[in-house]
Amino acid sequence: MNYTQIILRPHVSEKATLIKSMANQIVFQVHPAANKIEIKKAVEEAFDVRVNKVNIARKKTLTQRKANRRLVRNTGFRKAYVTLAEGEKIDFFEGV
Template identity: 55%
Template sequence: MDYTKIIIRPVITEKANLAKEYLNQVSFVVAPGANKIEVKRAVEAAFGVHVEAVNIVRRRPSRRLRHGRTIGKVAGFKKAYVTLAEGDKIEFFEGV
């Protein structure tokens, strides 16, 4: 699979920014069928960094309720926490 089909978008949240600063981890929303090996190869190919570890978390789809009735659903997704090697960095917003 091409890395553009595996990595969908980066996760930009407070938790992700803290993990980036203190743990040298970067978070991405990835394709639902992607595994750890594919995510590792995709990040190394896309950004030219060395990846030490990949942890994957799946968020299941959930129902939206109002007054006990289902009014819709929230889509699920797969998120990957990628630990980079010492000295490697991925900057999403440089100079902003």
């Protein structure tokens, strides 16, 4: 897989913004079959930065009941917390 198939989109939330400013980490939604080594290489290739560490978390699919009859499924996804090397930053996230 190339990096466009591994990194699906940036994950922007309050927690992701806080982590970006405090720990120099960026959060991405990634392909479910990608491992840490592939994610690290994809981020380094796509944004031309050095990556120290990659942590992966999975959000499970949730099923909710609406109006006591209808079932609604929220799709799950996999996200990667990418720790950048000291002094490295991605310009794409600086305005967020």
